Amino acid sequence: MNHALALPVGTTLDRFIHRKQEDFPYATGELSQLLRDIALAAKIVARDISKFDQDTVGQMGTENVQGEQQQKLDVIANIRFIRALRNGGEVCTIVSEEEEELIHTGNQHAKYIVAMDPVDGSSNIDVNIPVGTIFAVYRRLSEANADGTLEDCLQQGTQQVAAGYILYGASTMLVYSTGRGVNGFTYETSLGEFFLSHPDIKTPNMGSQYSCNEANVSSFPLGIQNYLAYCKSEKYSSRYIGSLVADFHRNLVKGGIYFYPGSTKNPGGKMRLLYECNPLAFLAEQAGGKATDGIERILDKQPKELHERCPLVIGSADMVDKVKKYMTL
Ligand code: AHM
Ligand code: MG
Numbered sequence: 001m002n003h004a005l006a007l008p009v010g011t012t013l014d015r016f017i018h019r020k021q022e023d024f025p026y027a028t029g030e031l032s033q034l035l036r037d038i039a040l041a042a043k044i045v046a047r048d049i050s051k052f053d054q055d056t057v058g059q060m061g062t063e064n065v066q067g068e069q070q071q072k073l074d075v076i077a078n079i080r081f082i083r084a085l086r087n088g089g090e091v092c093t094i095v096s097e098e099e100e101e102l103i104h105t106g107n108q109h110a111k112y113i114v115a116m117d118p119v120d121g122s123s124n125i126d127v128n129i130p131v132g133t134i135f136a137v138y139r140r141l142s143e144a145n146a147d148g149t150l151e152d153c154l155q156q157g158t159q160q161v162a163a164g165y166i167l168y169g170a171s172t173m174l175v176y177s178t179g180r181g182v183n184g185f186t187y188e189t190s191l192g193e194f195f196l197s198h199p200d201i202k203t204p205n206m207g208s209q210y211s212c213n214e215a216n217v218s219s220f221p222l223g224i225q226n227y228l229a230y231c232k233s234e235k236y237s238s239r240y241i242g243s244l245v246a247d248f249h250r251n252l253v254k255g256g257i258y259f260y261p262g263s264t265k266n267p268g269g270k271m272r273l274l275y276e277c278n279p280l281a282f283l284a285e286q287a288g289g290k291a292t293d294g295i296e297r298i299l300d301k302q303p304k305e306l307h308e309r310c311p312l313v314i315g316s317a318d319m320v321d322k323v324k325k326y327m328t329l
Contacts, residue, residue: 077133092105096115116135134275135275157299160278205255207315213242214240216263292324
């Protein structure tokens with residue numbers, strides 16, 4: 001029996017994770033602990049973000065591996081998540097948007113790999129607009145009692161054992177899946193707890209909102225330009241926050257589509273396959289939606305590099321299918 005599906009709104013995240021684990025008689029509790037570690041770091045980062053003071057807002061004056069300006073919170077959140085995963089003990093190796101190389105936690109016995117973007121959309125922090133954390137969890141392929149390997153980290157998205165995001169918005173939310181549907185939890189700051197608020201999220205097959213950076217339209221592939229024209233002819237609404245997690249979350253709940261295709265500025269797209277596209281694609285599919293690079297399924301892609309970019313088209317199934325039609329006309 002799947003206990004978790006029967007759990008009511010208001011169940012604490014901790015209890016939910018515990019009950020989910022009971023559904024797997026041979027589960028060791030390691031993945032459960034890993035999810036708790038992520039939730040702990042999320043609470044700390046939510047606190048840091050809400051401080052909105054000179055220690056947390058503004059640029060760090062350094063660049064990350066992609067040559068992008070690091071915000072103070074990019075650095076702070078990176079440290080928070082790594083520390084929580086290291087101390088929790090269930091993760092041997094981490095891939096982070098903020099670090100060029102693999103991060104080995106020293107937990108060589110641990111069986112999980114995490115790929116994460118600690119703060120996505122961080123250029124929005126200064127103006128008090130929602131940002132997010134995105135994470136993917138894989139089981140290592142290599143033998144335990146050594147650091148995780150590059151091969152452990154370059155697994156196809158289909159191999160994810162869990163994925164999720166934290167949305168730091170008007171409320172902080174943790175939305176995750178272990179491959180049996182998607183559940184969302186809202187953080188109650190005064191109690192310091194995440195509570196189940198969005199059980200078994202199913203995304204509508206069709207929506208009437210699209211999210212993309214339309215300023216780039218002239219350098220989008222022709223199929224995407226034509227799809228955009230179609231959206232306008234259908235009188236869809238344009239909604240672009242410029243924070244992937246926030247745009248994705250809105251579309252997940254209400255129905256809609258987000259796309260960041262290749263463009264002249266970013267020929268291979270902008271989103272990173274390992275810690276942006278794959279985890280959100282996993283969630284989209286678990287909720288009944290779809291994710292492609294315009295044509296091919298994101299989760300089937302074989303990553304070649306840690307920080308590889310990929311065009312992303314994600315959201316309601318019928319809308320993602322429609323893009324493919326325009327791309328292959
Ligand atoms: P980041 O990981 O450096 O924060 O970049 C990812 C962000 C997404 O959250 C957002 O959808 C996109 O970049 C916005 O890009 P643009 O300003 O080109 O529209
Ligand atoms: Mg990002």
